[in-house]
Amino acid sequence: MAAALAQSLIVSLLLTLALEELFALVWGLRGRDLKLVFLINLLTNPLAVSAHFALCRLWGLPEIPVVPVIESLVVLTEGVCCRSLGEKIRHPWAFALAVNLFSYGTGVLLQAIL
Amino acid sequence: MKKTRPLSLLLLLFLTCALFLPARADILWEPIGNRFYEAHYEECQVIDRTYYVPEGSSLNLYQSPEDGAVLKELNALDRIYVNQSLEWDGELWAVGYPVGDYETEGWFRLGRLQLEYDHQSFCEDYSDTFTDYEGQLEGYRIQDQIYSWTYPGSGISDRSLEEINLDYSELTCQSVYTDPEGGQWGYVGYYMGRFGWVYLDDPENPEPPAFPQQAEATVTETGPEEAPSVSPLALVFVLVVLVAAVTAVLLWRMKKTQKK
Numbered sequence: 001m002a003a004a005l006a007q008s009l010i011v012s013l014l015l016t017l018a019l020e021e022l023f024a025l026v027w028g029l030r031g032r033d034l035k036l037v038f039l040i041n042l043l044t045n046p047l048a049v050s051a052h053f054a055l056c057r058l059w060g061l062p063e064i065p066v067v068p069v070i071e072s073l074v075v076l077t078e079g080v081c082c083r084s085l086g087e088k089i090r091h092p093w094a095f096a097l098a099v100n101l102f103s104y105g106t107g108v109l110l111q112a113i114l
Numbered sequence: 115m116k117k118t119r120p121l122s123l124l125l126l127l128f129l130t131c132a133l134f135l136p137a138r139a140d141i142l143w144e145p146i147g148n149r150f151y152e153a154h155y156e157e158c159q160v161i162d163r164t165y166y167v168p169e170g171s172s173l174n175l176y177q178s179p180e181d182g183a184v185l186k187e188l189n190a191l192d193r194i195y196v197n198q199s200l201e202w203d204g205e206l207w208a209v210g211y212p213v214g215d216y217e218t219e220g221w222f223r224l225g226r227l228q229l230e231y232d233h234q235s236f237c238e239d240y241s242d243t244f245t246d247y248e249g250q251l252e253g254y255r256i257q258d259q260i261y262s263w264t265y266p267g268s269g270i271s272d273r274s275l276e277e278i279n280l281d282y283s284e285l286t287c288q289s290v291y292t293d294p295e296g297g298q299w300g301y302v303g304y305y306m307g308r309f310g311w312v313y314l315d316d317p318e319n320p321e322p323p324a325f326p327q328q329a330e331a332t333v334t335e336t337g338p339e340e341a342p343s344v345s346p347l348a349l350v351f352v353l354v355v356l357v358a359a360v361t362a363v364l365l366w367r368m369k370k371t372q373k374k
Contacts, residue, residue, distance in 0.1 A: 043361040060153025
């Protein structure tokens with residue numbers, strides 16, 4: 001069980017970092033702002049995956065509304081960080097929402113394919 | 115009269131709907147209010163048999179395979195009803211309750227238990243020797259109570275049949291077994307929630323001939339029992355929080371650098 005969670009955490013974090021850094025590059029982020037994206041994902045992604053595991057797998061709560069609530073908190077946290085710490089992030093709230101939609105959607109698509 | 119008509123119609127409608135409700139007489143027991151079971155019941159396998167704690171051993175009942183708090187400790191030879199099993203964290207766990215104490219339901223390590231030879235075991239071993247029922251109980255009238263045994267010669271009687279509410283026309287056997295001493299036993303299937311083997315030669319004898327049998331060995335774990343291992347999972351959660359905390363510190367330092 002612990003091994004399964006650890007594996008989920010690593011895979012999810014690596015995939016999220018790769019996808020969101022790529023998206024950030026396309027959005028026009030460079031240098032320090034790319035480092036910021038790295039750090040905020042390091043902050044939110046493991047916590048989100050662990051929360052989902054604990055609530056749905058251990059406690060048996062339904063995916064809905066757990067997933068929307070968790071993802072909303074992630075977007076909120078990343079939005080706050082982008083806004084307060086970003087150097088040249090255009091529209092930080094829109095960026096936070098878009099990058100998370102992109103990474104979450106891609107993750108769902110990959111799961112469906114694989 | 116006019117005022118009671120709508121009420122009567124409503125009652126009739128309710129009773130008609132009730133006819134379509136599923137009968138609950140044959141529903142298997144399930145744990146109630148056990149959060150771990152509710153989260154994982156789809157992964158469980160039905161066992162529905164009785165086991166016992168082997169000699170020289172003991173068994174702890176837990177709220178769940180992840181909860182180290184012991185609900186009850188069972189001693190050697192204590193019997194336990196095993197409802198369902200589940201593979202969890204590399205171990206085979208089961209849920210059930212001690213025989214005679216159904217309110218103390220909990221999870222336990224199935225590998226520490228020995229299967230009790232029962233009706234199912236008996237059928238697996240002797241069904242090819244069963245003969246047809248030939249009305250051995252026809253005309254029989256109960257004086258006190260008919261004992262039903264888990265299998266012929268088991269010496270374990272969990273149920274009995276009494277005359278109250280007994281429909282003699284329904285008292286029949288599905289199969290008959292002749293024991294090594296020539297005694298006959300009849301298997302009474304589901305009847306008003308009671309079933310088992312009846313000693314046809316003397317149905318109300320509380321001590322019929324005994325031929326106890328031993329089920330195949332099922333114990334795979336002996337020795338002192340350790341509490342469920344929650345530390346690996348807890349450790350992962352702790353690491354996640356640590357990573358988040360360190361990252362938060364880095365972000366804070368980034369903020370300070372930004373201000374400068």
